[in-house]
Amino acid sequence: MDGGVRKTGVTSSQVxxxxxxxxxxxxxxxxxxxxxxxxxRAKVLAAAKELGYRPNAIARSLTTNRSRIVAVVMAYLDNLxxxxxxxxxxRLLAKEDYRLLLFTGLADGDSDPVFDQLMQYRVDxxxxxxxxxxxxxxxxxxxxxxxxxxxxxxxxxxxxxSVTTRNREGGRRVAEFLLAGxxxxxxxxxxxxxxxxxxxxxxGYREALAEAGHTEILIEVGNYDRAEAxxxxxxxxxxxxxxxxxxxxxxxxxxxxxxxxxxxxGLSIPEDISIVGYDDVGPARWDAYGVTSMSQPHKRMxxxxxxxxxxxxxxxxxxxxxxxxxxxxxxxxSARLPASGVVEVEGRRVFRPGR
Amino acid sequence: MDGGVRKTGVTSSQVxxxxxxxxxxxxxxxxxxxxxxxxxRAKVLAAAKELGYRPNAIARSLTTNRSRIVAVVMAYLDNLxxxxxxxxxxRLLAKEDYRLLLFTGLADGDSDPVFDQLMQYRVDxxxxxxxxxxxxxxxxxxxxxxxxxxxxxxxxxxxxxSVTTRNREGGRRVAEFLLAGxxxxxxxxxxxxxxxxxxxxxxGYREALAEAGHTEILIEVGNYDRAEAxxxxxxxxxxxxxxxxxxxxxxxxxxxxxxxxxxxxGLSIPEDISIVGYDDVGPARWDAYGVTSMSQPHKRMxxxxxxxxxxxxxxxxxxxxxxxxxxxxxxxxSARLPASGVVEVEGRRVFRPGR
DNA sequence: CTCCATAATGCATACGCATGCATTACCGAG
DNA sequence: CTCGGTAATGCATGCGTATGCATTATGGAG
Numbered sequence: 227m228d229g230g231v232r233k234t235g236v237t238s239s240q241v242x243x244x245x246x247x248x249x250x251x252x253x254x255x256x257x258x259x260x261x262x263x264x265x266x267r268a269k270v271l272a273a274a275k276e277l278g279y280r281p282n283a284i285a286r287s288l289t290t291n292r293s294r295i296v297a298v299v300m301a302y303l304d305n306l307x308x309x310x311x312x313x314x315x316x317r318l319l320a321k322e323d324y325r326l327l328l329f330t331g332l333a334d335g336d337s338d339p340v341f342d343q344l345m346q347y348r349v350d351x352x353x354x355x356x357x358x359x360x361x362x363x364x365x366x367x368x369x370x371x372x373x374x375x376x377x378x379x380x381x382x383x384x385x386x387x388s389v390t391t392r393n394r395e396g397g398r399r400v401a402e403f404l405l406a407g408x409x410x411x412x413x414x415x416x417x418x419x420x421x422x423x424x425x426x427x428x429x430g431y432r433e434a435l436a437e438a439g440h441t442e443i444l445i446e447v448g449n450y451d452r453a454e455a456x457x458x459x460x461x462x463x464x465x466x467x468x469x470x471x472x473x474x475x476x477x478x479x480x481x482x483x484x485x486x487x488x489x490x491x492g493l494s495i496p497e498d499i500s501i502v503g504y505d506d507v508g509p510a511r512w513d514a515y516g517v518t519s520m521s522q523p524h525k526r527m528x529x530x531x532x533x534x535x536x537x538x539x540x541x542x543x544x545x546x547x548x549x550x551x552x553x554x555x556x557x558x559x560s561a562r563l564p565a566s567g568v569v570e571v572e573g574r575r576v577f578r579p580g581r
Numbered sequence: 582m583d584g585g586v587r588k589t590g591v592t593s594s595q596v597x598x599x600x601x602x603x604x605x606x607x608x609x610x611x612x613x614x615x616x617x618x619x620x621x622r623a624k625v626l627a628a629a630k631e632l633g634y635r636p637n638a639i640a641r642s643l644t645t646n647r648s649r650i651v652a653v654v655m656a657y658l659d660n661l662x663x664x665x666x667x668x669x670x671x672r673l674l675a676k677e678d679y680r681l682l683l684f685t686g687l688a689d690g691d692s693d694p695v696f697d698q699l700m701q702y703r704v705d706x707x708x709x710x711x712x713x714x715x716x717x718x719x720x721x722x723x724x725x726x727x728x729x730x731x732x733x734x735x736x737x738x739x740x741x742x743s744v745t746t747r748n749r750e751g752g753r754r755v756a757e758f759l760l761a762g763x764x765x766x767x768x769x770x771x772x773x774x775x776x777x778x779x780x781x782x783x784x785g786y787r788e789a790l791a792e793a794g795h796t797e798i799l800i801e802v803g804n805y806d807r808a809e810a811x812x813x814x815x816x817x818x819x820x821x822x823x824x825x826x827x828x829x830x831x832x833x834x835x836x837x838x839x840x841x842x843x844x845x846x847g848l849s850i851p852e853d854i855s856i857v858g859y860d861d862v863g864p865a866r867w868d869a870y871g872v873t874s875m876s877q878p879h880k881r882m883x884x885x886x887x888x889x890x891x892x893x894x895x896x897x898x899x900x901x902x903x904x905x906x907x908x909x910x911x912x913x914x915s916a917r918l919p920a921s922g923v924v925e926v927e928g929r930r931v932f933r934p935g936r
Numbered sequence: 937c938t939c940c941a942t943a944a945t946g947c948a949t950a951c952g953c954a955t956g957c958a959t960t961a962c963c964g965a966g
Numbered sequence: 967c968t969c970g971g972t973a974a975t976g977c978a979t980g981c982g983t984a985t986g987c988a989t990t991a992t993g994g995a996g
Binding site for chain 4: 254260
Binding site: 282284303317326484 | 590633635636637638639640642643648650653658659661663664665667668669671672675680681682683684685686695697698700701702703721725836837839840843844845863864867868869870
């Protein structure tokens with residue numbers, strides 16, 4: 227089970243010998259801004275090329291105490307929102323000369339199980355997408371000087387930064403849209419109930435509905451899972467008092483719900499029921515669904531995430547920073563249109579209720 | 582731009598001092614199978630816990646010459662096939678106590694740009710999904726003793742293992758299915774033309790059609806991209822001699838094509854045109870699409886990938902291994918049914934032409 | 937032509953851990 | 967009671983790089 231003899235690579239000393247210089251000179255040749263004569267550097271680079279030398283990032287990390295690796299913990303990869311985020315995250319981190327160590331395959335909620343792994347690799351930063359971290363571990367990170375950014379989740383704890391959108395306002399906006407559309411019976415298909423994102427969206431939705439006199443919301447839980455969302459939809463949509471307006475906590479579940487509504491239950495959308503989702507993710511935009519959905523500006527969110535990381539890594543100051551973005555209700559065909567409030571902005575139809 | 586003073590973590594020497602033992606003893610306490618007295622180990626672990634010690638994986642890598650990191654290079658994350666693969670890859674690697682370093686955001690074709698990065702981190706293995714590697718670099722890996730596995734691509738080069746399905750046979754099967762359905766005019770929407778996967782699928786398709794006397798295939802190129810595939814579909818489907826049978830190189834493009842066919846061109850599927858895809862990926866199974874598609878057993882493919890990696894890492898023998906799996910044509914509603922050959926297997930309807 | 941400031945280079949060491957080797961402790965057999 | 971064998975432990979060193987410090991080379995000013 228272990229006979230592997232990995233050939234040890236070319237070292238800086240070997241290059242040094244070849245080039246007739248010291249190991250230090252080799253090191254400096256690969257360090258931007260180091261004090262090294264151009265011709266020496268040229269000699270070194272030539273020798274390095276001949277030998278196929280590449281600096282050993284592992285050894286470098288040992289001395290610099292910087293790994294140039296950012297850990298990303300991500301769940302729900304079957305929700306295209308996250309692969310999108312992942313791809314851009316990888317791109318931006320690469321631009322900053324950082325690598326991305328991915329941890330996946332665990333559920334939402336607590337990332338504690340993988341925490342040891344992260345720490346062992348002395349990552350320079352941590353991004354937790356669609357998941358959170360226990361209070362004890364957050365503080366351990368802060369103590370160790372490792373910046374942590376929650377993506378699309380929040381927590382009240384300090385020392386942990388976050389990047390989110392105004393989910394409460396988003397929920398309100400959805401309610402206003404559905405109310406303006408003249409709907410009467412409101413439903414909600416929840417994500418993971420413990421997630422801040424889900425709680426806030428529901429809170430805003432409920433709030434705005436209550437202000438309009440609608441205090442009853444039919445709720446089922448989908449846990450951000452396609453199959454569970456479909457089961458929830460079956461329950462909700464076969465009731466005698468079936469809602470005529472349904473807010474689904476994200477698009478990943480919304481398209482699943484639409485499949486059930488249309489193909490299992492034979493409902494017409496939006497004639498029989500209006501459906502509004504969240505995220506404005508790929509499939510929601512596809513013609514077969516055309517989900518009316520609260521968009522999240524994920525590009526800017528990822529940019530903010532990387533900005534926070536880089537700033538904290540470079541300054542060494544771990545001060546929790548909370549970036550909150552605005553969403554926009556993108557209007558498509560999955561929900562009845564209100565008489566007014568739908569406007570065209572930058573090629574998209576969005577809902578902006580008049581004041 | 583750099584004032585960060587990362588607090589250096591707790592070291593094994595500190596733990597040793599605390600526990601009143603040597604640094605070696607601490608190291609051995611964390612090394613399974615090492616010679617260490619149970620009570621000594623207990624003392625060490627206690628001290629380690631008090632101090633919050635975690636072995637430094639970076640330093641360990643330096644001495645063991647093993648990073649326990651596998652690099653994964655992956656393109657097309659917007660095609661759910663790949664996130665699926667990624668998730669499982671992460672899961673299986675974690676089970677083997679390996680970490681996953683992700684490189685993404687680059688196009689199909691050549692992974693050379695990120696190659697330096699990989700090598701600098703002395704990864705123990707490399708998985709190239711939906712992309713390939715130049716011949717020179719492949720050999721460099723082999724020379725360095727780093728196993729490389731191509732996932733869903735092949736190459737004639739030695740020293741590089743691969744995991745694929747029988748794409749040629751898959752293409753044939755699709756052709757047979759469409760022929761059995763009585764179609765007359767055949768089209769193909771290609772993926773990236775330089776990819777082995779695309780070439781093989783088309784070759785099999787063309788071969789089987791030719792055997793049946795159909796030598797003309799209308800071909801447009803979609804490059805595995807949604808927008809390009811839709812543009813290709815518009816061209817192909819507005820021709821006067823529009824095909825009545827269309828094979829699309831993967832499902833990611835197939836659903837895009839269906840959207841164009843149905844919602845832009847008002848075609849009925851499968852009445853006006855039959856569409857067959859490849860991969861049997863998430864959206865293809867959704868009721869709104871119901872794509873008839875060649876499935877790829879991605880779970881087993883990922884398992885094989887990890888098996889190859891582990892075997893080569895542990896043995897140190899880098900001998901190219903090629904694992905080839907069989908697909909199955911899963912029959913849904915996007916293509917006209919043939920009179921015979923569709924059978925029910927394990928809850929799925931598949932096409933298995935009689936001999 | 938001399939002298940000094942600066943750039944370039946080498947030397948030596950540290951980073952945190954694993955591991956071969958030597959040493960010590962321990963236990964059972966004779 | 968002695969001896970040999972094994973388990974447990976410590977010591978010392980190496981892994982490949984970065985970097986502070988000392989030293990040497992260089993070039994320009996006076």
